[in-house]
Amino acid sequence: MVETAMVEERVAPLASRIAAREGCEFVHCEYLNDGGRWYLRLYIDHEDGITIEDCTSVSRQVSAVLDVEDFIPHAYNLEVSSPGLNRPLNTRKDYQRFSGEPVRIRTASPILGRRRFRGILDEFKDDVVTVTDTEGRAFEIPLEKVHSARLDPQI
Numbered sequence: 001m002v003e004t005a006m007v008e009e010r011v012a013p014l015a016s017r018i019a020a021r022e023g024c025e026f027v028h029c030e031y032l033n034d035g036g037r038w039y040l041r042l043y044i045d046h047e048d049g050i051t052i053e054d055c056t057s058v059s060r061q062v063s064a065v066l067d068v069e070d071f072i073p074h075a076y077n078l079e080v081s082s083p084g085l086n087r088p089l090n091t092r093k094d095y096q097r098f099s100g101e102p103v104r105i106r107t108a109s110p111i112l113g114r115r116r117f118r119g120i121l122d123e124f125k126d127d128v129v130t131v132t133d134t135e136g137r138a139f140e141i142p143l144e145k146v147h148s149a150r151l152d153p154q155i
Contacts, residue, residue, distance in 0.1 A: 007031040018061045019044045027083045038076035043083040050082040089149040095124035108147040
């Protein structure tokens, strides 16, 4: 898995720069093998939503740079899309932007005997995420303990 991490670490900054030039936010990338085929998936977002044109433009530019730099060891399919309704929360800005939204958070170590939290992201202050569950219980989760966090839209 060192190989996948290396690819993701090298792709992320260049994809971030290209997305920013296009007025988009780079959310994250993943390089993975699925059914014997390699995929490089880039996720971009914008407050007003992402269009096909945004994805196409970012894809073409990233592809051109990757063709020149040629550091990815396998043939792969490049995919660029929105992060979807259950997008991950990766940055402090994400936690601030999505305050008031339903989320799912997994922690690296237990907090009050739990590792999974689901509720409304009430506040993000001083690197602490406050989530209130459906029973009205508020949980304060230090950002350094968050393993993963995603929006959890109720459809």
